[in-house]
Amino acid sequence: MSRGQRNAEDNRELVASFDIRFTRYIDHDGNAVAALPEIAKDPDALLPLYRAMVLNRTFDKQAIALQRTGKLGTYASSLGQEAVFVAVGAVMKKQDVLVPYYREYGAQFLRGVTMTELLLYWGGDERGMDYAGPREDLPICVPIASQIPQAAGVALAMKYRRQPRVAVTMFGDGATSKGDFYEAANAAGAWDLPLVFVVNNNQWAISVPLHEQTHCQTLAQKAIAAGFPGEQVDGNDLIAVFDRFSAATERARTGGGPTLIEAITYRLSDHTTADDATRYRSAEELRTNWEHEPIKRLRQYLISAGYWDQQRDEELQKTCELEVEQATQAYLDAPPPEPESMFDYLYANLPGALQPQREHLSKKVTEACQS
Secondary structure: OOHHHHHHHHOOOOOOOOOOOEEOOEOOOOOEOOOOOHHHHOHHHHHHHHHHHHHHHHHHHHHHHHHHOOOOOOOOOOOOOHHHHHHHHHHOOOOOEEEOOOOOHHHHHHOOOOHHHHHHHHOOOHHHHOOOOOOOOOOOOOOOOOHHHHHHHHHHHHHHOOOOOOEEEEEEHHHHHOHHHHHHHHHHHHHOOOEEEEEEEOOEEOOEEHHHHOOOOOOHHHHHHHOOOEEEEEOOOHHHHHHHHHHHHHHHHOOOOOEEEEEEOOOOOOOOOOOOHHHOOOHHHHHHHHOOOHHHHHHHHHHHOOOOOHHHHHHHHHHHHHHHHHHHHHHHHOOOOOHHHHHOOOOOOOOOOOHHHHHHHHHHHHHHHHO
16 A cells, blocks of 8 residues: 555544444353342342243243144244343333234233233134234234334334334344345434334344354444444343343333344244254254353342242242143134134235135035035
8 A cells, every 4th residue: 555545544534433332231150240230139020020031931842842743833932032022021011012023922921912822823823913912012923024114114103193102123133134124224213213123133044144144243233324223232131131121112212212222142942843953053052052041040140149049940830831731721722713714814804806705715614514
């Protein structure tokens, strides 16, 4: 490089700079590594969240068993990611709106969705998405990233109506490579929307590892181009997720605009029950990440703080197993949906062109039942 070229570079003016912060309060062994927020010192607040994580995992185990025995369809496990989902569900207020993808069971349970409803959905019954609880939360979204622009629309409606509400959308690391994400992020930043983006970075977009889908140092920095803050949090540290997500929702609720939180966690399961992760992931990588999993980490913190013990933990596991068994039985006992109901969940008002088809199917079903 010539002297003239060096001078030209030296004279360039710095017009902007950014940084990405990472938050962790308890390490892999449950030890505090930073000054703890208030929730960490309040067992009455923290123990219900631990219970919610254990219930989430117990449900997960049962759902996989149901799928393996032919009693459930393809199922997406949340194993190892419970802290992210439970923290989000615990922080959100009743009037907020959750726009999920397909693993956020811990958040959905805390918002009033029942285990039986989720089993119905994964069993192919759309009645499972007709929540008895959070009527305005959106249904599970399987197409990658398509729910994120919908969340921006929900947040825009909240802002237009001047409501003190927050929309929360959750998605995986792979979704940040989709145009839907970038468009929604740009809209959220340009319109200063009350929207929190939660990236569940579990390191794998099905069989594609994070380093092959992006060259960004972080996924959180993708918010910078859209003009709003992005940050990282240890997604296996429930206390950290709770604290940073609380700050983001409060910022959105009070007119501060959107935030992106990248929760660093790990998918300890196959992508879904239709996947075999041993084909692309090493046993050593899986073993190492089991040592970092969130439930063990929080349990060790609770025990060391004197809030919990082994006997209570065993009792909790039995209680969760009973609750899951009761929900499972309600799912198995549910009458099957009517075949013509496949038309009933496509449109608010069925188009005229489809009405004869529905009537024809209904007639065939009636004839079959009478024969």
